[in-house]
């Protein structure tokens with residue numbers, strides 16, 4: 001009996017320490033999940049497009065839009081993946097007005113085809129969510145020869161949005177939502193080497209594309225003044241999605257094992273779930289109080305400041321003019 005009591009006394013501090021660490025980790029996790037969009041809205045009769053809606057933040061966004069009754073088009077690059085996700089969303093929400101469509105943002109032809117077909121199928125569009133994104137890509141080029149981060153995250157969405165502006169204006173009040181990132185704070189638009197041909201760094205290229213997202217948002221907001229179409233950008237926060245798939249952590253079986261057994265449990269407390277990562281997107285897309293708010297940037301369901309580089313209006317105009325040429329938009 002005495003041995004048992006002594007044993008229990010010796011392990012009690014270990015249990016206590018684990019318990020305290022657990023409680024702290026749990027509180028940190030609760031805090032790190034960030035702001036939530038809690039307003040109940042009915043989106044029946046609204047039509048939305050979500051790019052990259054088959055996984056991660058995009059899938060959670062589609063799920064919630066569908067739950068609220070919207071007709072949702074999932075614009076994605078992989079036919080099988082998007083159809084699988086669509087079925088799951090229809091099953092879970094009971095909303096059969098969710099459609100999967102092919103749209104590869106690294107191909108201008110594919111984007112044009114998607115937009116043309118969408119306009120044949122629907123006469124209105126109330127919410128366009130530019131969510132798809134690539135991160136930490138090795139140096140690769142899009143079909144038209146643009147650096148992949150710039151091409152997919154910025155140029156592809158630039159073309160898509162411009163092709164849909166007519167239908168958005170006809171459907172006003174309507175919204176464009178641009179999923180950017182705090183990474184824009186480290187971004188710089190390299191006017192003399194926009195495709196990072198002279199020097200390539202995965203992080204630098206991603207940050208440039210996210211800065212481009214915000215410059216685009218602010219310039220488009222100016223151009224849309226008085227039309228009833230708003231455009232806002234947002235930072236979703238760090239969420240545990242497939243975004244880091246190209247990083248070394250996910251490249252080999254051994255690295256994946258280390259991620260699952262050490263890194264993921266360690267980071268569990270500080271990363272948002274995909275559902276919580278989608279909250280600011282939903283806020284920007286749905287909050288009735290934002291109907292007339294445009295050209296802004298949100299984080300955790302609230303206004304947030306952007307980096308000085310994102311306030312450079314001349315750069316925004318330069319980027320717009322170049323993007324029209326890159327995306328071959330006839331003026």
Ligand SMILES: NC(=O)C1=CN([C@@H]2O[C@H](COP(=O)(O)OP(=O)(O)OC[C@H]3O[C@@H](n4cnc5c(N)ncnc54)[C@H](OP(=O)(O)O)[C@@H]3O)[C@@H](O)[C@H]2O)C=CC1
Pocket residue numbers: 051052053054055056057058075076077078081103104105106131132133134135152179180181182235236237238239240241242243244277
């Ligand atoms: N998760 C995070 O911590 C953060 C994410 N963000 C931003 O959030 C957005 C969503 O990312 P997240 O959900 O995390 O990442 P995921 O990798 O989980 O999802 C990205 C989506 O983009 C799609 N996509 C990639 N390339 C293309 C393309 N050429 N054409 C069409 N679709 C494409 C992917 O399709 P497929 O499945 O076929 O590959 C996928 O559906 C991105 O813009 C990202 O930059 C910003 C800050 C932090």
Ligand SMILES: CC1=C(/C=C/C(C)=C/C=C/C(C)=C/C=O)C(C)(C)CCC1
Pocket residue numbers: 135180181182183238239240241243244247249259263264267
């Ligand atoms: C899940 C997971 C990871 C995920 C990292 C993510 C999700 C990073 C996203 C960063 C972005 C996109 C920032 C800016 O926009 C790590 C740390 C690689 C390894 C451990 C497991």
